[in-house]
Amino acid sequence: MKSHKTERYFSKLIEILIISTRLGFTSFGGPIAHLGYFHEEYIRKRKWMDEKSYAELVALCQFLPGPASSQVGIGIGVMRAGVLGGIVSFLGFTLPSITALILFALLLQSFNVSEAGWIHGLKIVAVVVVAHAILGMGQKLTPDLSRKAIALFALVASLLWQTAFTQVGIIVLSALIGYFLYKQNHESHTVKSHFPLSRRLAIGCLLLFFSLLIILPFLRELTSSYWIAMFDSFYRSGSLVFGGGHVVLPLLEREFVPSGWISEESFLAGYGAAQAVPGPLFTFAAYLGAVMDGWKGGIIASIAIFLPAFLLILGTLPFWEMLRQNPKIKGALMGVNAAVVGILIAALYYPIWTSSxxxxxxxxxxxxxxxxxxxxxxxxxxxxxxxxxxxxxxxxx
Structure with a gap:
């Protein structure tokens, strides 16, 4: 019996690895497009989560600093097969682009493919995938006029008020609106998601996140170690970024170009290469690390910039599940779900539509x-x- 359960568990891990790796090779178009690909593969086709749980997971990851699409993928993997499932899902989704960007750094720094015709074709694919995801989510998450109005508010605010904290502000305000509009509403169908994480593990992850954020700068000054300094710079960049991969670029540029670790020309060449590969834009760190110190530098940079996102999603998932099952919170989540639809529509227009x-x-x-x-x-x-x-x-x- 035990061996049968073990076999089933490993078959789940293999399934997650195969699907996430395929997504890692084909998910072009940026974080919102990635959410569309995830929705198509995990929600529409395989039904690993219901629509509301997926929208709430997306909203949670918009709150957290770091790459939202990678955190959503980790959360889905955790739901499917625990912490190891989250790790496998993350590796499958990010390793293809990490490998490609390290190779770009080592072999192809002078080769510009960012304007190639096939890249433009993949941007058009991203438009289609996101539009399809919005249609499906919109039908389920904005069924009445009030939620359609919340989605419209999120759409307008996202386009007219473009700052690093826009999405967080929209979600907070939409949650308040939803709370007051729907606090007496009792939905007849609520699906309970299962995240096999203990609160002890979650608290440990949160403590580790904040401890590293505080301790690494001190270690950097005390030891003058090149590797600790590199790890600290990438970890801090990954810890303090709201708003997706494009927001991390100026942080990384300030960390590494003025200090002479990488030239402005190499930095911009790598940014062009990062646009040409699938997966999260945070894998740009792999390119920078490889330019600075070969493939080892690429691996260390990748671990450092993604570690905060991993610790935060593992640290918040158990408490998120507790909150979303609270009757007093459900109205707020209904508002949040509607806002996510509006945010996705805004992102479909800019930057996906306008650049494609x-x-x-x-x-x-x-x-x-x-x-x-x-x-x-x-x-x-x-x-x-x-x-x-x-x-x-x-x-x-």
């Missing part, structure tokens, strides 16, 4: 890909392959 649909041909191609995904229900990998080939063809026209 730049001509009538692009819009026509997006319509074809959308029809393939939504009406013909073709697998995501076919959409990605078609987008890659079509983008190359469009660049030749």
């Amino acid at each position: 649909i730049v001509s009538p041909v692009d819009f026509a191609f997006a319509g074809i890909l959308f029809s393939m995904l939504v009406f013909w229900k073709l697998p995501s990998w076919i959409i990605v392959a078609t987008g890659t080939f079509g983008g190359w063809i469009i660049s030749l026209i």
